[in-house]
Amino acid sequence: MKATVKITLKYGVLDPQGKAIEKSLGQLGFSGVNEVRQGKLIELDIDADTPEAAEKQITEMCEKLLANTVIENYDIQLNLAE
Amino acid sequence: MQASVIVFPGSNCDRDVAVCLEAATGKKPNMVWHGNSDLPDSDVIVLPGGFSYGDYLRCGSMAANSPIMKEVVLKAQKGTAVLGICNGFQVLTECGLLPGVLMQNADLNFVCRNTRLIVDNNTTPFTGLYQQGEEVVIPVAHNEGNYFADDETLDELSGEGRIVLSYAPEDNPNGACKNIAGICDASGRVLGMMPHPERRAETALGGEDGKRMFTGLVEALS
Numbered sequence: 424m425k426a427t428v429k430i431t432l433k434y435g436v437l438d439p440q441g442k443a444i445e446k447s448l449g450q451l452g453f454s455g456v457n458e459v460r461q462g463k464l465i466e467l468d469i470d471a472d473t474p475e476a477a478e479k480q481i482t483e484m485c486e487k488l489l490a491n492t493v494i495e496n497y498d499i500q501l502n503l504a505e
Numbered sequence: 506m507q508a509s510v511i512v513f514p515g516s517n518c519d520r521d522v523a524v525c526l527e528a529a530t531g532k533k534p535n536m537v538w539h540g541n542s543d544l545p546d547s548d549v550i551v552l553p554g555g556f557s558y559g560d561y562l563r564c565g566s567m568a569a570n571s572p573i574m575k576e577v578v579l580k581a582q583k584g585t586a587v588l589g590i591c592n593g594f595q596v597l598t599e600c601g602l603l604p605g606v607l608m609q610n611a612d613l614n615f616v617c618r619n620t621r622l623i624v625d626n627n628t629t630p631f632t633g634l635y636q637q638g639e640e641v642v643i644p645v646a647h648n649e650g651n652y653f654a655d656d657e658t659l660d661e662l663s664g665e666g667r668i669v670l671s672y673a674p675e676d677n678p679n680g681a682c683k684n685i686a687g688i689c690d691a692s693g694r695v696l697g698m699m700p701h702p703e704r705r706a707e708t709a710l711g712g713e714d715g716k717r718m719f720t721g722l723v724e725a726l727s
Contacts, residue, residue, distance in 0.1 A: 436653065437680075439613050488570060491563055491599065493606045494653060 424469055424477045425502040428489055431462035436494045465489055474501050506727045508534035509547035511577065513568045518554035518590065522703040526551065529719035537573060544576040548726045549586040549630075552577070552593030554646070554701055564607060564649045565595030574600050586630050586726060587695045588718075591647055594687070594697030603690055603697045604662070605654030610647070611680025617646040619711075620700060621673035622686055626666045629693045630725035634717035641714035643700040645678055645686075650699040652681035652688075662688055670698055 432438045438460050445459040467484075471477035481499050490497040508526040512519045519536065526534045526549075535545045539557075544550070558567035568574065574596070581587045581602055589597040597603040610616055619642050624635040635641065654662070659682055662668050670687035677684045679699070687698030702715030 437608070437611065439609055439611055439680075443613055488562070488566060491566065491606055493598075493604075493655075494608065 424471050424474070426467045426469065426477060426481055427500045427502070428465040428467065428481060428485060429462060429498040429500070430465065430485075430490050430495050431498075432460060433494055433496055462495075474503060477501055506530045506548045506723050507532060507546065508549045508551060509537050509545060510534050510551045510553055511537050511539060511573055512553070513539045513555065513557035513571065513592075513596075515557045515559055516553050516555035516592070518592075518701065518703060521701075522551050522553050522590065525703045525706045525716070525719045528706075529716075529723045539568065539571040539573050542572045542576060544573060544580060547580070547585060549588060549722055550577055550580060552587070552589040552596050554591035554593060554703075557592055557596065560649075563595075563599065565592060565597075565599040568592070568596045569599035569601075578602060581690075581695050584692065584694060586722065588631060588722075589695075589697040590701055590703065591645075591650075591699055594699055595649065597695065597697040602695050603688055604658045605652055605688070607647075607649045607699070608651040608653050609649050610651050610678070615646075615648040616650070616678045617644070618678065619644045619705075620678055620686070621676045622670050622700060623673060624669070625671055626669045626689070626693075628666070629669055629689055629696060630722055631689075631696045631718050632669060632721065633725050634721035640673060642705065642712055643702055643715050644704050645700045646704075647679070647699055650679040650681065652679075652683075652685040652699075654682065659683055665691065667691070667693075669696060670700070 671684040705715040
């Protein structure tokens with residue numbers, strides 16, 4: 424089963440890279456950019472019998488390794504079409 | 506006193522710190538590969554600086570889950586002193602022995618220079634040879650040294666005297682909350698710090714302010 428995990432910085436946590444991107448966009452002439460936040464996307468292909476089992480397993484992966492929950496949120500999307 | 510240095514793939518300050526430990530203890534430290542699951546008896550365990558696992562995912566996150574770290578956490582819980590320097594500090598936060606996280610430096614630049622540090626707590630086994638409030642010079646070299654924790658954790662750390670080292674207020678190199686350069690756990694026996702004491706432990710290296718951390722450990726633990 425394929426899944427993507429989106430990891431983003433929690434609101435309230437300073438995102439210096441997002442700020443730098445925002446500044447660069449302004450310098451390139453893109454106006455009206457109010458905020459930029461960056462994060463990471465992890466694609467997984469795992470063995471799981473049901474979507475529920477997959478989600479449970481990936482949640483554990485996020486808690487143990489993929490995300491640092493002190494500063495990051497994670498969002499799991501299962502790709503059920505494939 | 507017997508020291509052990511954990512060596513991760515990508516550690517690059519392991520041999521420097523081993524030289525300092527040997528000078529202080531008179532004994533060669535055990536160099537323990539991260540893939541081992543046995544840790545020889547040690548009075549102090551050092552997690553050295555470097556770029557374990559290439560800093561992949563998050564600094565220290567892979568190392569925190571390597572086999573030897575289970576042993577390190579168990580020994581720390583039983584009272585063995587643990588010192589994490591730079592990447593070692595990042596590993597200590599990732600494995601949960603210390604709270605908070607080391608984020609990317611606020612100005613996005615790698616910083617490599619001397620910093621002025623205040624010793625805020627000289628009652629730990631690591632800082633006994635420094636005066637309370639003493640200012641020392643120890644270099645930093647990192648891209649992710651910007652200490653962050655929620656307000657509750659920060660209040661707890663400062664209330665319990667667990668901010669052991671802080672940057673002089675006008676010399677914060679990375680944007681760290683409360684100018685934090687080093688913190689300890691509730692027992693005081695697990696210390697994580699971004700500055701590199703092993704890089705300033707001989708006059709030939711510009712000063713000896715870092716040396717007392719190692720000689721102090723020997724006094725405290727022997």
